Amino acid sequence: MRFILGFLAAITFSISMSPTMASAGQVTDFRLDNGMQVVVVEDHRAPVVVHMVWYKAGAADEPAGRSGIAHFLEHLLFKATTNMEAGEFSDVVAANGGSDNAFTSQDYTAYFQRIAADRLGLMMQMESDRMRNLLLSEGDIATERDVILEERSQRTDSEPGALLREQMTAALYLNHPYGVPVIGWRHEMETLSRADALAFYQRFYAPDNAILIVAGDVLPDDVRALAQQYYGPLAPTGNLPERLRPSEPPQLAERRLIYRDARVSQPYVKRSYLAPERDSGNQTTAAALAYLARILGGNSATSVLGQALQFERQIAVYSRAGYSATSLDDDTFSLIVVPSQDVSLTEAEEAMDEVIAKFMQDGIDLEQFERIKMQIRASEIYALDDVGDLAERYGRALTSGLTIADVQAWPQVLQAVTPEDVMQAAQMIFDRNKAVTGWLMQESTEETQ
Amino acid sequence: MRFILGFLAAITFSISMSPTMASAGQVTDFRLDNGMQVVVVEDHRAPVVVHMVWYKAGAADEPAGRSGIAHFLEHLLFKATTNMEAGEFSDVVAANGGSDNAFTSQDYTAYFQRIAADRLGLMMQMESDRMRNLLLSEGDIATERDVILEERSQRTDSEPGALLREQMTAALYLNHPYGVPVIGWRHEMETLSRADALAFYQRFYAPDNAILIVAGDVLPDDVRALAQQYYGPLAPTGNLPERLRPSEPPQLAERRLIYRDARVSQPYVKRSYLAPERDSGNQTTAAALAYLARILGGNSATSVLGQALQFERQIAVYSRAGYSATSLDDDTFSLIVVPSQDVSLTEAEEAMDEVIAKFMQDGIDLEQFERIKMQIRASEIYALDDVGDLAERYGRALTSGLTIADVQAWPQVLQAVTPEDVMQAAQMIFDRNKAVTGWLMQESTEETQ
Numbered sequence: 001m002r003f004i005l006g007f008l009a010a011i012t013f014s015i016s017m018s019p020t021m022a023s024a025g026q027v028t029d030f031r032l033d034n035g036m037q038v039v040v041v042e043d044h045r046a047p048v049v050v051h052m053v054w055y056k057a058g059a060a061d062e063p064a065g066r067s068g069i070a071h072f073l074e075h076l077l078f079k080a081t082t083n084m085e086a087g088e089f090s091d092v093v094a095a096n097g098g099s100d101n102a103f104t105s106q107d108y109t110a111y112f113q114r115i116a117a118d119r120l121g122l123m124m125q126m127e128s129d130r131m132r133n134l135l136l137s138e139g140d141i142a143t144e145r146d147v148i149l150e151e152r153s154q155r156t157d158s159e160p161g162a163l164l165r166e167q168m169t170a171a172l173y174l175n176h177p178y179g180v181p182v183i184g185w186r187h188e189m190e191t192l193s194r195a196d197a198l199a200f201y202q203r204f205y206a207p208d209n210a211i212l213i214v215a216g217d218v219l220p221d222d223v224r225a226l227a228q229q230y231y232g233p234l235a236p237t238g239n240l241p242e243r244l245r246p247s248e249p250p251q252l253a254e255r256r257l258i259y260r261d262a263r264v265s266q267p268y269v270k271r272s273y274l275a276p277e278r279d280s281g282n283q284t285t286a287a288a289l290a291y292l293a294r295i296l297g298g299n300s301a302t303s304v305l306g307q308a309l310q311f312e313r314q315i316a317v318y319s320r321a322g323y324s325a326t327s328l329d330d331d332t333f334s335l336i337v338v339p340s341q342d343v344s345l346t347e348a349e350e351a352m353d354e355v356i357a358k359f360m361q362d363g364i365d366l367e368q369f370e371r372i373k374m375q376i377r378a379s380e381i382y383a384l385d386d387v388g389d390l391a392e393r394y395g396r397a398l399t400s401g402l403t404i405a406d407v408q409a410w411p412q413v414l415q416a417v418t419p420e421d422v423m424q425a426a427q428m429i430f431d432r433n434k435a436v437t438g439w440l441m442q443e444s445t446e447e448t449q
Numbered sequence: 450m451r452f453i454l455g456f457l458a459a460i461t462f463s464i465s466m467s468p469t470m471a472s473a474g475q476v477t478d479f480r481l482d483n484g485m486q487v488v489v490v491e492d493h494r495a496p497v498v499v500h501m502v503w504y505k506a507g508a509a510d511e512p513a514g515r516s517g518i519a520h521f522l523e524h525l526l527f528k529a530t531t532n533m534e535a536g537e538f539s540d541v542v543a544a545n546g547g548s549d550n551a552f553t554s555q556d557y558t559a560y561f562q563r564i565a566a567d568r569l570g571l572m573m574q575m576e577s578d579r580m581r582n583l584l585l586s587e588g589d590i591a592t593e594r595d596v597i598l599e600e601r602s603q604r605t606d607s608e609p610g611a612l613l614r615e616q617m618t619a620a621l622y623l624n625h626p627y628g629v630p631v632i633g634w635r636h637e638m639e640t641l642s643r644a645d646a647l648a649f650y651q652r653f654y655a656p657d658n659a660i661l662i663v664a665g666d667v668l669p670d671d672v673r674a675l676a677q678q679y680y681g682p683l684a685p686t687g688n689l690p691e692r693l694r695p696s697e698p699p700q701l702a703e704r705r706l707i708y709r710d711a712r713v714s715q716p717y718v719k720r721s722y723l724a725p726e727r728d729s730g731n732q733t734t735a736a737a738l739a740y741l742a743r744i745l746g747g748n749s750a751t752s753v754l755g756q757a758l759q760f761e762r763q764i765a766v767y768s769r770a771g772y773s774a775t776s777l778d779d780d781t782f783s784l785i786v787v788p789s790q791d792v793s794l795t796e797a798e799e800a801m802d803e804v805i806a807k808f809m810q811d812g813i814d815l816e817q818f819e820r821i822k823m824q825i826r827a828s829e830i831y832a833l834d835d836v837g838d839l840a841e842r843y844g845r846a847l848t849s850g851l852t853i854a855d856v857q858a859w860p861q862v863l864q865a866v867t868p869e870d871v872m873q874a875a876q877m878i879f880d881r882n883k884a885v886t887g888w889l890m891q892e893s894t895e896e897t898q
Contacts, residue, residue, distance in 0.1 A: 064513050064626070065695035167623070167702045174619035175634060177513070185624060185698035246514035249634035253616045253709075253887070256898060257702035438702070449705060449898055 025387065027394075028220035029404050032227060034236040035208030039394050039404065040223045041215035043387040049216035050388045051123040052112040053131070054395040056211070057204030059182040060106040060245055060328070068184020069200050071104040072148050072192050077111065078102075079140045081133040086140065089126050096122065106178055107328045108399035109204075114388060117217040124230035131205050132234055141194045149190065152183050160261035160440060164270065168438040169332075171255040172272050175246045176329060206237035211398050215391035243401075245329055248274065254432040256449055258439040267441045268318075268338040269349045274434040275333035278325045280402050283413045286325040288425035289333055291417050294372045295364060296356075297321030297335060302368060305337065308355045315343050315351050328400045333429050344447050345439045356430060364419040373415065380411040474836065476843075477669035478853050481676060483685040484657030488843050488853065489672045490664035492836040498665035499837045500572040501561040502580070503844040505660075506653030508631040509555040509694055509777070517633020518649050520553040521597050521641050526560065527551075528589045530582040535589065538575050545571065555627055556777045557848035558653075563837060566666040573679035580654050581683055590643045598639065601632050609710035609889055613719065617887040618781075620704040621721055624695045625778060655686035660847050664840035692850075694778055697723065703881040705898050707888040716890045717767075717787040718798045723883040724782035727774050729851050732862045735774040737874035738782055740866050743821045744813060745805070746770030746784060751817060754786065757804045764792050764800050777849045782878050793896050794888045805879060813868040822864065829860040 025042040032038065059070045080086040093100040098115025113123050156162040166181050173179030184192075212231060214223045251274065278286040297305040297320040309316035318338040324331055335356075339348035383389055397407045439449065474491040481487065508519045528535040542549040547564025562572050605611040615630050622628030633641075661680060663672045700723065727735040746754040746769040758765035767787040773780055784805075788797035832838055846856045888898065 065693065067624075067695075163701055166698075167700075170623035170698075171620050171704050174616070175516075175629065180624065187696065187698060244514065246516075247636065249615075249619075249636060251616075252612055253706035255620050256705040259702040 025215075025384075025390075026220075027404065027408070030220075030224060032207065032232050034232065034234055036227070036231050036234075036236075037211045037398065038223065038227050039211065039213045039391075039398070040218060040220045041213070041387060041390055041394065042218065042220075043215060043390075044217050047117045047217045048114065049117040049120050049123075049214060049218055050112060050114050050391050051120060051127065052110055052213040052215075052391055052395055053127050054108050054110045054211040054213065054399050055204055056107075056209050056243065056399050057109055057200070058105050058107040058399075059180065059184075060177040061204065061243065062177070062180075062200070063196075064177075065188060066192065066196050066200075067180045068148060068152075068182075068189040069192055069196050070109055071182055071184065072144065072189070073197050073200050074102045074104045074109050074111075075144045075148060076136055076140060076197055077130050077134065079137075079144070080135045081130050082135060083129050083133060084126065089130065092122070092126065098123075104182055105396075106182055108396070110392075110395055110399075112388075112391075120214065120218060120223070121226050121230070124226050128230040128234060131207065131210065131231075134201060134205075136194050136197060138194055141192075141197065145189070145192060148183070149186065152186055152189065156181070156183060157186070158263075160259065160264045163261065164259040164438050164440045167257060167259055168270065168272055168436045171257060172274065172332065172436040173248065174251060175248050177245055178327075178329065178331075203237075206240070207231055207234045208236035208238065209240055211395060213391045213395050215387040243328060248330065251434040254434075255436040256438075257436070258441055258449060260441045260443045260445070262443040264440055264442045266338060267345055267439065267445065268336055269345050269352060269437070269439055270334060270336045271349075271352070271435055271437045272332040272334045273429045273431070274330050275323060275429045277327045277329065277331045277400070278397075278402060278406065278410075280406050283325075283406060283410060284417065284421060285425050285428070287410070287413045287417045288421040289323050289429065290325050290376070290414065291369070291372060291422045292426050292429075293321040293323040293333065294375065295368060295422065296359065298372065298375075300375075302371070304359050304368075305335070305352065305355055308358075309337060309348075309351055313351065315340055316348060319352070326396050326400050326402070345441065346447060346449070349437070349439075360423075360426060360430065363423055366419065369419050369422075373417075376414050377411075380414060474664075474833075474839075475669075476853065476857070479669075479673060481656065481681050483681065483683055485676070485680050485683075485685075486660045486847065487672065487676050488660065488662045488840075488847070489667060489669045490662070490836060490839055490843065491667065491669075492664060492839075493666050496566045496666045497563065498566040498569050498572075498663060498667055499561060499563050499840050500569060500576070501559055501662040501664075501840055501844055502576050503557050503559040503660040503662065503848050504653055505556075505658050505692060505848050506558055506649070507554050507556040507848075508629065508633075509626040510653065510692065511626070511629075511649070512645075513626075514637060515641065515645050515649075516629045517597060517601075517631075517638040518641055518645050519558055520631055520633065521594065521638070522646050522649050523551045523553045523558050523560075524593045524597060525585055525589060525646055526579050526583065528593070529584045529586075530579050531584060532578050532582060533575065538579065541571070541575065547572075553631055554845075555631055557845065559841075559844055559848075561837075561840075569663065569667065569672070570675050570679070573675050577679040577683060580656065580659065580680075583650060583654075585643050585646060587643055590641075590646065594638065594641060597632070598635065601635055601638065605630070605632060606635070607712075609708065609713045612710065613708040613887050613889045616706060616708055617719065617721055617885045620706060621723065621781065621885040622697065623700060624697050626694055627776075627778065627780075652686075655689070656680055656683045657685035657687065658689050660844060662840045662844050664836040692777060697779065700883040703883075704885040705887075706885065707890055707898060709890045709892045709894070711892040713889055713891045715787060716794055716888065716894065717785055718794050718801060718886070718888055719783060719785045720798075720801070720884055720886045721781045721783045722878045722880070723779055724772060724878045726776045726778065726780045726849070727846075727851060727855065727859075729855050732774075732855060732859060733866065733870060734874050734877070736859070736862045736866045737870040738772050738878065739774050739825070739863065740818070740821060740871045741875050741878075742770040742772040742782065743824065744817060744871065745808065747821065747824075751820070753808050753817075754784070754801065754804055757807075758786060758797075758800055762800065764789055765797060768801070775845050775849050775851070794890065795896060795898070798886070798888075809872075809875060809879065812872055815868065818868050818871075822866075825863050826860070829863060 028040045100113040305319035477489040549562040754768035771783045
C-alpha cells in the first residue's frame with residue numbers, strides 16, 4: 001500500500017511482466033515428521049536470513065474470560081527455558097548482530113529474527129528450545145503482567161480512537177471472539193496467572209501447530225537439515241482440534257454508538273461492516289473487497305470518498321476505507337470520515353452514506369478501476385522486494401486457513417477481478433444490519449445520533 | 450406482581466403482621482454426605498408436594514459455540530435411562546395424578562413435579578436415576594434437536610419483539626455470556642451433538658452441583674430419609690470449579706439499534722441498562738432497583754412513566770420498567786415505551802428520557818413510595834401462599850449465588866429500602882454508556898435514530 005501516485009506513469013512500463021510470487025525467489029515447502037510445516041523463500045541478494053516461527057494460536061483461541069493470554073505468553077517466551085536464562089534469547093540475537101521481535105494477532109502468534117545467514121542454526125536451536133522448554137516463575141508473571149498492562153495503558157486506554165475501536169468491535173461481533181481485543185480486557189489481564197500461561201503454552205506450542213518460515217540467503221536442503229536437527233526431535237502434541245470458533249448469528253440490526261472523551265481533538269465517524277475474508281481456493285470476493293477499499297477510500301486523491309467529501313464538497317479533511325483480507329474468520333470492512341471544521345458528525349455520516357449510495361447506483365469509473373488494478377499489480381510486485389514482508393505474508397496466510405497455493409495465486413486472483421465482482425461484493429457487504437457505526441466525540445459536544 | 454390496586458385500602462389492615470418467610474411454613478435445610486443441598490418448605494394445608502431438583506448449570510455455563518446445549522439437555526433428560534424408557538418419567542408422573550416440567554435459564558436448569566405427597570419417594574427414585582444414568586441415542590438427538598429448533602422458530606424467530614431482545618442483549622453484553630440467548634443461536638443449535646449433550650451432563654449433573662427442594666405436606670425428617678435413600682448413593686463429582694463467567698469490561702458507549710420487521714404491528718422503544726443483581730449479604734441495591742422499576746414503570750396507573758406519558762401527555766399507550774433482581778451476574782434494568790398512533794419513536798424516546806431526567810431532578814413522590822412499599826410487602830406475603838412459587842424462589846436464589854438467609858432476609862431488605870437508596874441506585878444505573886437502546890419498527894417506516 002506504499003504506492004505513490006506520482007510514479008504511476010513510469011511504472012506502467014516497467015512492471016508489465018509476470019507479477020507472480022515465483023519471480024521473487026523460489027518457494028519450497030515441506031513437513032517434518034513431527035508435523036511441523038516448513039516454508040523456505042530464497043533471496044540470495046544479501047547474506048541475511050529471516051527466521052520465523054508462527055503458531056496457529058491467537059487471541060481468538062483464548063479460553064473465555066482469559067483475554068490477553070496469547071499476547072502475555074508471547075512476552076513470556078523471552079523468559080528462561082531449561083537451557084537459557086531470561087532475556088538470553090534476545091541478548092544472543094543482538095550479540096550476533098541480529099534483531100528479533102514477536103507479534104500476536106487474533107489468529108496467530110509469531111516470533112522472528114533477522115540475522116546473518118550463517119547464524120540460522122543458532123536461531124533454530126534457541127527457538128526450538130523455547131517451543132517446549134519454557135520455565136515460568138511467579139516472578140516472571142508478576143513483572144511481565146505489569147508490562148502488558150502498561151502496554152494496554154499506552155496503546156489503548158490513553159487513545160480515544162483505540163477505545164472507540166474496541167467498543168465498536170465488541171458491538172460488531174455478537175458471538176465470535178474477534179469481539180474481544182487482542183491485548184485483552186484490563187480486568188481480565190490483571191488476573192492472568194502462571195497456570196493460564198502454561199495451559200495456553202501446553203495446548204498450542206507444538207511443532208505440529210507451528211509453521212517455520214525461513215527467508216533469505218538459504219538453500220532448502222540446508223534449511224531442511226537444520227530444521228530436522230533442531231525442530232525434528234520435538235514430540236508433536238498430536239490430535240490438535242480443528243480451529244472452530246463460535247460464529248455469528250444473523251445480525252438483524254445495525255448497532256450505533258458514540259464514544260465521548262475529553263481527550264478527543266478531532267471527532268470522526270467510523271462504520272465497520274462484517275465482511276468475508278480470503279478462503280482457501282475461493283479468494284475472489286476478498287480480492288474484490290480489496291479493490292472496493294481502494295476505490296472508495298484508498299490512499300489517493302481520486303478515491304470516491306476523497307473526491308466527493310474532501311475535494312468537491314470539502315465536508316471532510318480525511319476519509320478512508322479499510323479492509324484486511326487475511327484472517328481465519330469473517331473480518332471487517334471499515335469506512336472513516338473526519339469532518340471539516342464546523343461540519344457535524346451527522347452531516348459527515350449522511351454525506352458518507354450519500355457517497356456510498358451514489359456509488360452503488362453509478363457503479364465504478366472504469367478509468368479509476370484500471371488505475372487501481374495497476375496500483376495493485378505494482379504493490380504486489382513491490383511486496384516481493386522485501387523478503388521479510390514476503391515471509392510474513394506466508395505466515396499470516398498459513399495461520400489464517402490458506403495454503404501456499406492460495407498465497408501464490410493471490411496476485412493473479414487480484415488481477416482477474418472485474419468491476420462486476422467489486423459491485424457484487426459491495427452489494428453483499430453494505431448491509432447496515434451487519435454493521436456498527438461509531439462516533440468519536442469531544443465530551444462536551446452536544447450533538448447526538 | 451399480581452397486586453391489584455383496587456384492593457389496596459382493604460389490604461393495608463390485613464397484612465400488617467410479620468411479613469417473613471417463616472410464616473409460610475417452616476424451612477429446613479441440610480446437606481447429604483455427597484454434597485447435595487436439600488431444602489424443605491413445609492405447607493401442610495393440602496396433601497401435595499412439589500419436588501424440584503435444580504442444577505447450578507445454565508446457558509451461561511455453556512462452552513463457547515455450543516449455545517443451547519443446557520436447554521437441549523433439559524429436553525433430553527426425558528429420554529431413556531438405564532432404568533427407564535424414553536417418556537416413561539412423565540408417563541409415571543401423570544399416571545400418579547401429578548404434573549411435571551422443567552426449565553432452563555442462564556443460571557440454572559430445574560426439573561420439578563407436583564404430585565400427591567405420598568409419591569415423593571417415587572419422584573426421587575426417578576429423578577436421582579436420571580441425574581446419573583441417562584442414556585442418549587443418536588435418534589434421541591436428531592428428534593429432540595428438531596423440537597428445540599421448532600421451539601426457537603415459534604418463540605423467537607416468529608416474534609419480532611423476541612428478535613429485538615436477542616439483538617439488544619447481544620449488543621449489551623460485550624464480554625459476558627448473558628449476551629448469548631438461552632435457547633441458543635440457530636446455527637449453533639443445528640450442530641449440537643450427542644457428545645455435546647453428554648459433556649454438559651457429565652460436567653454439571655451431579656449431586657454436589659444440585660439442590661433438592663421439597664415443598665408441601667412433608668416433614669423434614671421424612672424428606673431426609675428419602676433423600677438419603679435415593680440421592681445419597683450417588684457419587685459426587687468433586688472439585689467442581691467456581692462458577693466464574695467472563696465479566697464486562699468498562700462500557701464506554703451506549704449502543705443503539707433498530708430492528709425492522711414486516712411483521713411488526715406496534716413499534717416501540719426499549720432501553721436496557723446493565724444493572725447489579727442481588728449479592729449474598731448485600732441485597733440493598735437490588736431491592737432499591739426493584740422499587741425503582743415499580744416507581745417508574747410498575748403495573749399501575751400511577752407509575753412515573755405511565756402518569757407522564759400515558760395520562761398527561763397521551764404520547765404512549767403503554768410503558769413499563771422491568772428488573773429481575775435474581776441472577777448470578779450483572780443483570781438488566783429495562784424501560785419500554787409504546788408510542789400512541791402518530792407519535793414517532795424519536796418523540797417517544799425523547800419523552801421517556803425527559804421523564805427520567807425530571808424524575809432524577811424531582812426525586813420520589815413520598816406518597817407513591819409508601820404505596821409501593823405496601824404493595825411490595827403485600828406481594829411478598831402473597832408469595833408465601835403458593836408453596837410452588839416459594840420453592841422456585843429458593844431454587845432461583847440458591848442457583849444465583851444467594852443463601853437461604855438471603856432469601857429469608859429479602860422481605861425485610863425490601864421493607865428497609867429508603868427513597869434515598871432508590872435515588873442512589875437510579876443514579877448508578879442510569880448511565881447511557883452502559884446501555885443499549887433498541888427500536889422495533891415496521892420495515893417500511895422511514896424514521897431513523
